[in-house]
Amino acid sequence: MESSSRQIQKVLNDGAQRLLVRASDSRSLAREQLAPRISAAVDKYLLRDDPQISEAEIAKFIDELQADDLCLIIACERGDENAWNDLVERFTATVRSAARSASSNEDAAEDLAQSIWAELYGLRTRKDGTPASKLAYYSGRGSLAGWLRAVVGQLAVDTFRKQSRLVQTEEDTDLDRLAHDASVGEVFAGIPNPEESMSNRFAQADMQQALNKAVQELAAEDRLLVKLYYFDDLRLREAGAVLGVHEATASRRLTRIQTDLRKRVTKILIDERGWTQTETEKSFAEVAQHLDIAQI
């Protein structure tokens, strides 16, 4: 075990040395100053999911880190003024842009940007008296610009979500509320037809619950696509960008998922609710007809 740790440490040290050589400006950093940060990144992205990962995979991971960005951040963390100047000079525009995107107005954006720089500089101090700089969380896996945007976004989202909880908006339509009630055992009244039989309403409530369950059974990638497209109301191009695929690929996946969900819903209704195949098909058609009319 110890030998294994020693081997990993050697891989980390060697990787840190290579990274310093690879960086165009190593900021006069030593291998020992870099190794702990690299070790944390390896733990976070590799060893947590696969403790037995090979040394070669670790070395490959280290060699793919953003050498210049990581050296810049570590130098800033260590109080290198030149590094700070470089960081501010190079990324002020990035931080401002991200703040504008996440804010409703220019003043809010400016406030957000200033907050970000304060967070980065570490004006706050930890319990042990060290500056609580967010710079310590940059691993160098992604780009520094992307990380800065993520930091800005996180701060903005957390701020706005806190505000939004105070003003709970009512977004559900009456039908949605009824449908939600049906999901907890009450009658599903999604069809605005007063003459519709009670049995039909129950049937449609069963179907909606079965669909909800089927979505939860999907693989994580497919479920994320369904959430992005149907719940977050993204376009296929945007949803594809999150998944790292082209929108055409996202479209094909979505079609496959729809087919898969239909089979799953049918199976759930037959196995758990005792429906027949004919009843399932008929209910699908009726629901589709009523929902189509409701959307018009």
Next chain:
Amino acid sequence: MKQETNNEVDLLLRRLGRRPETSIFDGNGDVEHLDADELSAYAENVVPAAARARYTEHLAECTRCRELIVQLSSSAGVVPFVETVKPLAPSALRKFLASLFTPMVLRYAVPALGLILVAAIGLFVLRQKKNEDASIAQNVETQKSTSITTTNSPQPEAQPSTAFDSPAENSAGKPGQSSVALANQPAAAAPNAPTIAGDTADASRGAAAKKEEAQPVVTEARARAPPKPATTSDESKRPAEAEARRETSQERLANEPRVQNTVDVAKAEDRKAAEVEIAKARSDAEAASKAQTFSGIASVKPGAASRSRAQRDDDAVEKDKNDDGETRTVAGRKFRKQGDSWIDTAYSSVRVTTNLTRGSEQYRALIADEPGIKTIADQLNGEVVVVWKGRAYRIR
């Protein structure tokens, strides 16, 4: 671009998406969200696979992190990859068929095949045309044979004679020329129609149209051909051998049972082949005959040949001792008296006979070529039927 499919699941999912999502992480302060580093790495698609699956699982259920990742993904500018559907491995037949239409094949092999095809078609057409000509000639010959047979049966003497000793026939023996000789035969039967070697079809048609007139014919070629004396020693050797062959051929012809009354083309062809062979022998014999005529010039070696020639000379000037009014021998030919006619004993009624009249132009042309016939015609009065070099002449 929203997918505008109108299937049931799509509609149900849209309805499901309109419901407020109850995230299992909302309001739970203990939940570990993705930090900025993980979000940016995920948006830039640089997270190792195992960690990415874990983050995806979280993102599928966490509206907060999903909101962030959507923002980061839109600004990250990551080049998305397109999943390509792996094509099925082509079958061997498909590969073979595909190989037939490769650019290289289309560029070289197809034009080459086209040329070969054109050449083959051209060859086929030429062969067919040749066959048509040959079949026309054969048909005409068949018709002629039929007509001749029909005509000959009641009146064998009315048959048109056949010019056999044309120069073209002298060189016969080659397969291609036998058909020429075949076609020339009816051409000779046409009155006043010169025999033109090779012009078989026209000559055959002319013969078919006019054969019943049965007028005497002498070919123009024959009329133009001057007698050629044998001036060389090699040629002088030939008469004896040629004479011997001629005798043999004539005897064979005389003894050969004639079954030419049938219209069988194959038999006609066989007969032609035999006649061509005979004609070759006759051409040699002709040279021998000429050598006899100009015996003063030719130097003939003593021997059997000279004795044979001396015997013939004697026969030419003397009447047969057995002159009983029935049989006479003139110029080496035996003639039998039948009524007012002297008939060559070698003559057969089925033999094609050329009718001539003494003093006519055709007769003069014939005797110019064949002085021996003149001797016979002068020696014998009245109608004379003589077989000379395989051909029969009726001289009135």
